[in-house]
Amino acid sequence: MFPTTLAELPPNLPLRRLIYCWMLDPGIKDNLRAKFDRNIAILIIANMLAMLFEQVPVIYESYKTWFHWFDMFSLAVFSVEYLLRLYLAPEDSEFSNARFPRLRYVFSLYALIDLAAILPFYAAFFMAQGADLRILRILRLMRLFKLFRVLIPAIQEFRVLNRGRTFRQQVYALVAPSEFGGKLHSIFDMFIVIWVMISVVAVVMESVESVYRVLALEFVILDAVAVSIFTAEYLMRLYSCVENPRYKHWLAGRYNYATTPTTVIDFLAIVPFFLEALLHHLFDLRFLRVFRLMRLMKLTRYTGATQTLLNAMKREGPVIGASAFIMMLLVVLAASLGYLFEHDAQPEKFENIPQSIYWSVITLASVGYGDISPVTPGGRIITVVLALLGIGIFAVPAAVLSSAFNDQLRIDREKMQEELYKMLEDGTISEDEQSTIDREAARLNLSADEVQRILDRAHRQHAEDKKQRGGIPYELLQEKPRIALEQFRLLLGQMKQVTALADRQKLDELLARADETTALERQVWQQLTLEQDRIAAADRAS
Secondary structure (H helix, E strand, O other), rough: OOOOOHHHOOOOOOOHHHHHHOOOOOOOOOHHHHHHHHHHHHHHHHHHHHHHHHHHHHHHHOOHHHHHHHHHOOOHHHHHHHHHHHHHHHHOOOOOOOOHHHHHHHHHHHHHHHHHHEEEEEEEHHHHOOOOOOOHHHHHHHHHHHHHHHHHHHHHHHHHHHOOOHHHHHHHHOOOOOOOOOHHHHHHHHHHHHHHHHHHHHHHHOOHHHHHHHHHHHHHHHHHHHHHHHHHHHHHHHHHHHOOOHHHOOHHHHHHHHHHHHHHHHHHHHHHHHHHHHHHHOOOHHHHHHHHHHHHHHHHHOOOOOHHHHHHHHHHHHHHHHHHHHHHHHHHHHHOOOOOOOOEOOOOOOOOOOHHHHHHHHOOOOOOOOOOOOOOHHHHHHHHHHHHHHHHHHHHHHHHHOOOOOOOHHHHHHHHHHHHHHHHHOOOOHHHHHHHHHHHHOOOOOOHHHHHHHHHHHHHHHHHHHHHHOOOHHHHHHOOHHHHHHHHHHHHHHHHHHEEEEEEEEHHHHHOOOOOOOOHHHHHHHHHHHHHHHHHHHHHHH
16 A cells, blocks of 8 residues: 555655655655645746846846846756756656666656756856857746646646536636636636736836836836736636526626626726726826726635635624724714814814814824824813723724634634535545645635644544444443344344345345445345245245
């Protein structure tokens, strides 16, 4: 039996095999393979961004040393990765059957891409001094192809999972969580998240005049690319949403989906670009650019924290509503008293009650900007009372919300444990069930250790329930032979009852199937039917 976790690895493994199991073996669930691939992918993306910034002379000349050392660090990491995979090639099932596993690895597609990613530096180092090898720097773009090591297996898995399904179903599997998405769905989500972050950073940096003067064209191109990606994502989600039973109707379903909060956010993330491009000659719509920061809200789709918080607010709605009502009551009352005491002394600051509301809110929240402050004794007494009340009044909703959020997380985790218990009814967890567990763990922000603890509890609970099934614990059966004998007789009587009452012909057909029953079960059934026939014959004879 091959080990599936690091804990199952046999002792005294050869060093090469041990390193392979810890680093690259796809059959080991809890090894470092996923983290290793993810960090390499992040470094590749960082290299691409660095190459783009190198094309801006002002940035490159100012930070030339930083670019150089980052390139050296990347080169070292990619070189170590290449040598590590070369060293471990005999342990990889793809190359282990070859006569020369390492040579077979060297000429594989991924190895050639890995080599091309580091070749320019070594070519420049070993060739004659003074040779103009700047053209070889373009080969650093080959580092981007290293992403295919993750992307190609994900595409192959996606094709297998979606074999025989329609194009729309495949699009839905790509953009929405399901058992058909596989790793490609996770890669798609990560791609969108990365572009959201890049786009938001670009929007923020545009507001810095010195940066915008240097990178104005790059910002325009980056925004156009980001809008293209987000528009394609929006259309894909809108096109395939009818695969969700909640939005099944081709028109009404799409309309209902388009009006959901997350889809509205997706729409607001792209609409400023098109409005400005189409109507700039009629209106000054530059103010719409700030709404591009709505793209940051797209990240709420990829975290369950927002939904957990909303569920907590719904559950504690009456308490939060009562606290809000008391706060509003105090705000209006304090503003009225402030206006009464301070209007004559400071008519320009306490001009009316609505203007006094600003002062009362700032005082209750214990912010105290100091732009409006009372000068009369009555006004100062009101301010002291408000400040003291604000410490408790504003703390109540925060405490309620914090407690409700923790309770909601606990409820969600208990639900997850119940689902795990149901999954364990057949004794095993399938790949689809494992995918469901992974998605739920990501939604609840659970670490791998926490998920494992929940799994262990579910296993123990399942074992205890199985042990207690039938009403007699296994320990009692082991310690009390008389009780074990009575239990055996009870079960034998139930089996005889089944034999006497069941449709024997249909049961014979089921038992005849080798995939449905075991040889022992068929043998027991034959003995019981023979005994039943003997009893029936004796009854007829008498």
